Each structure stands twice: as C-alpha cells, then as structure tokens.
Amino acid sequence: MEDNQSSTVVSPLALGGAITGICVLIFSVFYLFFRSPSSSKTDQIKNENQVTKSESTVKKPSTSKAVKQDTKVIAKFVHPWLCASLRAHTNTITGLNFSHNDKYLASAAEDDSVLLWQTKDFNEKEHKHSRVNIEFGQANHVAFSPDGKAFLINLVNDNTIRVYKFEKRADGLPTNVKSVLDFPKKNESNVIAIGIACTGKFIMSAEVNNKIVIFDIKGEVLSSVETHQGHLNYAAVSPCGRFFGSSGFMSDVRFFEVCFEKSNGNFKEIRKAFDLKGHDAQVTCFSLNKDSTRAATISKDNTWKLWNTDVDYIHKQDSKCLHTGRLGYNIQHSALIVLSPDALSTVISMDNRLMFFNLSKEDKTCEQDIENVYPENIRALVMDNTGRYVASAGGRQILVFHNIAGLKGLIDDLTGKAHTTKQLTLRERMEEQINDAREKIDKILNAAS
Numbered sequence: 001m002e003d004n005q006s007s008t009v010v011s012p013l014a015l016g017g018a019i020t021g022i023c024v025l026i027f028s029v030f031y032l033f034f035r036s037p038s039s040s041k042t043d044q045i046k047n048e049n050q051v052t053k054s055e056s057t058v059k060k061p062s063t064s065k066a067v068k069q070d071t072k073v074i075a076k077f078v079h080p081w082l083c084a085s086l087r088a089h090t091n092t093i094t095g096l097n098f099s100h101n102d103k104y105l106a107s108a109a110e111d112d113s114v115l116l117w118q119t120k121d122f123n124e125k126e127h128k129h130s131r132v133n134i135e136f137g138q139a140n141h142v143a144f145s146p147d148g149k150a151f152l153i154n155l156v157n158d159n160t161i162r163v164y165k166f167e168k169r170a171d172g173l174p175t176n177v178k179s180v181l182d183f184p185k186k187n188e189s190n191v192i193a194i195g196i197a198c199t200g201k202f203i204m205s206a207e208v209n210n211k212i213v214i215f216d217i218k219g220e221v222l223s224s225v226e227t228h229q230g231h232l233n234y235a236a237v238s239p240c241g242r243f244f245g246s247s248g249f250m251s252d253v254r255f256f257e258v259c260f261e262k263s264n265g266n267f268k269e270i271r272k273a274f275d276l277k278g279h280d281a282q283v284t285c286f287s288l289n290k291d292s293t294r295a296a297t298i299s300k301d302n303t304w305k306l307w308n309t310d311v312d313y314i315h316k317q318d319s320k321c322l323h324t325g326r327l328g329y330n331i332q333h334s335a336l337i338v339l340s341p342d343a344l345s346t347v348i349s350m351d352n353r354l355m356f357f358n359l360s361k362e363d364k365t366c367e368q369d370i371e372n373v374y375p376e377n378i379r380a381l382v383m384d385n386t387g388r389y390v391a392s393a394g395g396r397q398i399l400v401f402h403n404i405a406g407l408k409g410l411i412d413d414l415t416g417k418a419h420t421t422k423q424l425t426l427r428e429r430m431e432e433q434i435n436d437a438r439e440k441i442d443k444i445l446n447a448a449s
Contacts, residue, residue: 077399079370080448081356083389084122086398088115088129093393096380097151099144100198103172105391106151107380107398108139114153116166116174122389122400130174132164141193146200150180154194154205159187161194161205161215183219187211195237195244201265202258204244206235212246214258214270222267227254234285239341239385240292243273247283252276253297255309274313278305278321284334290341290385295319298337302327304348306359323364329353333377340387344409347390349378354392356405360412367405374399402444407437 077085091111098105098119105117114132121127139153139162150165161183166174189209196203202222203215208231214222230249237244238255245255253276259268276286279299286297293310304325311317329350336349348355352375356368374394381392383403390401411434418430 077373079401080445081368081401081404082399082448083402083444084127084398084400086117086127086129086400087396088131089113089396092376092379092395093398094379095139095141096382096391096393096398097142097144098382098384098389098391099148100146100385101148102384102386102388103148104144104174105382105384105398105400106142106144107393108142108153109396110138112138114139114142114151114164116151116177117398118172119384119389120172128171128173130166130177132177134162135179141191143194143196145196146198152194152196152203154191155182156190158185159189159191159207160185161203161219163219181219183215184221186213186215186221186224192232193235195235197237197241197258198239199241201241201260202237202267204235204237206232206246208232210248212244212256214244216267222258223270225256225270229254230282233282236286236288238288238292239290240288243288243292245286245288247286247297249282251279251281251283251299251301253283253286253295274309274311274317274319276305276307276309276319276321278324279303284331285336287337287339287346289339289343294322294339294343296337296339296346298335298348300331300335302330304337304346306343306346306364323359325357325364334379336378336381338381338383338390340383340403340406340409341385342387342406342410344413345387345403345406347381347383347403347405349381349392351377352394354378354401356390356401356403358405358409358412360409360416367408404441404444407441410434411437 089109089111091109093107093109095108102119105119107115112134116130118128137155137157140156141154143152150163153162155162162179163181164177165180166177169175187205187207189207191205192208193206200217206212210227210229210232211224213224216222227246232246232248235246243255243257245253247253255273256270257273258270261268276297279301281300283297283299286295288295295307295309298304305321306323308320308322311319331350333351339346344360346357346359352373354370354373355366358365358367376395378392378394383390387403387406390403392399414430414434418427421427
C-alpha cells in the first residue's frame with residue numbers, strides 16, 4: 001500500500017516538469033521565429049541610415065567644389081597700368097561717378113546699394129568704403145553734388161531722383177548717410193542718365209523716350225526738352241556746367257544751354273546750342289573736356305571722332321570734326337568713351353575691351369588695347385576731374401587704371417610747346433612738368449613689375 005501511494009505522488013511531478021520543458025521549448029521557437037524578421041528590418045534601417053549618411057557626406061564635398069569653381073570664374077586681372085581692383089558689390093554694377101573734389105568714387109549696383117570709395121586708398125592694399133542701402137528700390141545711376149557732401153541717385157522703380165547727404169569721419173570716410181529729398185516724378189519711361197552742373201544751378205534727368213527734365217537743386221522743375229532722336233542712348237551735363245547733351249537712335253549729338261539771368265541768377269530759358277553731325281549710325285556715348293571746347297563721340301558705325309566745340313553757336317557756327325578714328329573691331333553690345341579734362345587723351349570701352357589713346361599727336365596713337373578686361377561687358381566708364389584715374393565697371397567688379405596715355409600726351413604736348421616758346425622761365429616750368437610726368441610713369445611701371 002505504501003509503495004503504491006509513493007508512485008502516484010512522483011508521477012505528477014515528473015509530468016509537470018515535462019510540460020514545463022515543452023512550454024519553454026515552444027516559447028523559444030516562437031521567440032526566434034518572430035524576432036528574426038524584426039531584427040532584419042532593424043538591420044536594414046541601420047544600413048539605409050548608413051547609406052543616407054554616406055550620401056550626405058558625398059554631397060557636401062560636391063557643394064564646396066561648386067563654390068570654389070564659382071570663385072575661379074572671376075580671375076584676377078593683372079596689367080601694368082592697373083591701380084586698384086574694387087570688389088564689394090554682390091550684383092551687377094550699373095553706374096560710377098567721381099566727386100568734383102576727386103576724393104570719392106561712387107558705385108551703384110543692382111544689389112540695391114551705393115558704395116562710396118576713397119580715392120586715396122586706390123594705391124593701398126585695403127580699399128575702405130561706406131555702404132548705403134537703397135530703401136524700396138534700386139539705383140542705376142549716381143552723381144555727386146559740387147561740394148562733395150551729397151549725391152543723387154535715380155530710383156529705378158519710380159523713375160525719380162533721391163538726394164542723400166553724408167558727413168565725414170576723421171579718416172575721411174563718409175558716415176551718417178541720410179536720405180533728405182525725393183524729387184517729384186516727371187519722367188514716365190526708364191531714366192538713362194542723371195547729372196548735376198558743377199555750378200549747382202541745375203540737375204538733369206533724361207529718359208529713354210526723348211524727354212529731358214531740368215530741375216533746380218530743391219527738386220522744382222525749371223523746364224523740359226523733347227530731343228526728337230528716336231530714343232535716347234546717353235545724356236550728360238557738360239563739365240563746365242553750362243550745357244547738357246543727348247544722343248540716341250539718330251546719328252547726331254545735340255547740345256542745349258541752360259541760361260540764367262545775369263542780374264539775379266534766376267532761370268531764364270533752355271536754348272539749342274550746337275550739334276555734332278558726321279557719324280553714319282547712332283552715337284552710343286559722348287564726352288567733353290573741362291571747358292567744353294572739345295568733345296569725343298563713339299558710334300555704332302565703328303568710328304570715334306574728336307570735335308572742336310569752341311564755336312560761336314549763337315551765330316550758327318558749326319562744330320568741326322578734328323579727327324576720325326576707325327576701330328578695328330565691331331561693336332557687338334556696348335561702347336563708351338571718356339575725354340580727359342585737358343583733351344590730351346581719351347579712353348574707349350567696347351564690350352569687354354579698353355583702349356587708351358594719346359591725342360597729342362596727329363595720328364592719335366592707341367597706347368594700350370586691352371582685351372578681356374572682364375568676363376562681362378563694361379557697363380560704366382568714368383575719368384576723374386584731373387585725368388589721373390580711369391574707372392570701369394563690369395559685372396560686380398570695378399577696375400581703376402592709371403591714365404598713362406594722358407601722361408604721355410602731356411609730355412608730347414609740353415615738349416612741342418617748350419621748343420617754340422621764347423620765354424626762359426616758361427620753358428623751365430614746362431621742362432619741370434615734363435620731368436614730373438616721366439617720373440610718375442616710371443613709378444607706376446616700376447611698382448607693377
């Protein structure tokens with residue numbers, strides 16, 4: 001009886017252990033079966049993340065390479081006559097202007113800003129400037145006031161003129177630049193040029209549709225003129241402050257005199273002065289010397305001309321063409337010209353080419369013909385009021401050149417005069433000027449070598 005009781009007790013225990021083992025085995029099988037797919041998915045996700053990370057690491061070098069390639073597009077321009085390379089604008093430069101005292105160069109660009117540069121820094125490594133952000137618009141053209149304490153811009157969106165005044169820091173850099181006046185809107189189409197007379201008596205605003213408006217310095221309209229030239233390519237106020245001129249679809253250049261009363265200085269009238277006639281196609285640009293006795297023009301007929309404008313236009317005396325130069329290249333897009341204040345040199349831009357001419361000799365020697373100055377076409381070309389510097393703009397860059405052609409022209413002109421003069425003191429003074437000009441050329445070229 002006891003043996004039977006003990007066997008019945010042991011059997012349930014053994015059976016329970018067996019059942020427990022079977023359950024553990026089944027659980028293990030199920031666990032492994034369901035874990036394997038999820039584990040593979042986790043591994044796949046990890047692999048995909050690694051691929052994504054590797055792809056992102058591959059893309060980063062390609063982006064940096066693209067930036068490097070973009071910077072290499074603007075190659076450093078080198079030339080013995082180059083004085084300074086000014087880079088600070090972030091979009092295309094559209095206008096340049098030297099102040100009347102030659103202390104500043106202003107540049108307007110499509111980045112909605114005007115930069116004011118100090119000319120005394122041109123020969124330095126660092127080129128300081130003041131940035132003026134144009135509110136609610138963009139400026140295409142800029143012009144300094146005669147006193148050098150203010151400048152004008154045209155607002156592209158509104159076709160109006162805005163006046164800014166500025167102060168000077170101890171080092172001469174402009175500061176506290178403020179907008180002080182907006183002129184009333186009188187131009188309906190795009191403004192192609194603005195200018196202010198060196199006398200401060202009037203301001204010019206020219207639009208593409210033949211209309212030129214003359215304001216006083218307070219923004220009041222004095223008068224307006226319809227030039228009837230098809231459309232206008234260019235307009236400017238003469239350096240002497242008496243005239244303004246325009247050129248357009250027609251092959252002539254037309255000049256007008258702004259007249260004031262001698263007794264009280266009040267505005268009197270605008271009257272026709274003189275024309276420059278002789279080109280066979282439209283004139284793209286013109287320029288006058290300091291006293292407006294000489295003018296230079298360039299035309300789509302691939303010629304440039306030098307004119308005698310020292311005429312009695314009141315009695316219908318016509319201007320005379322003194323020289324016609326034929327360009328060895330066809331003008332594809334744009335052409336500009338600037339005449340030095342002494343009329344002894346001129347500089348021409350054709351597309352992205354610059355040519356410097358010595359006008360003292362009969363053949364009007366081309367002293368330098370520089371190709372591929374910029375990757376883009378030259379949009380602006382100006383000369384300072386002493387004839388020392390020539391500034392050009394293409395793309396986002398300004399290049400300032402020494403006007404060595406002007407120095408050579410001065411040497412040739414003074415040498416000829418020194419041979420004929422009979423006054424000893426005058427001859428000695430001319431020889432001093434000749435030596436000074438030669439020393440300047442040597443200094444420039446030695447610094448470049």
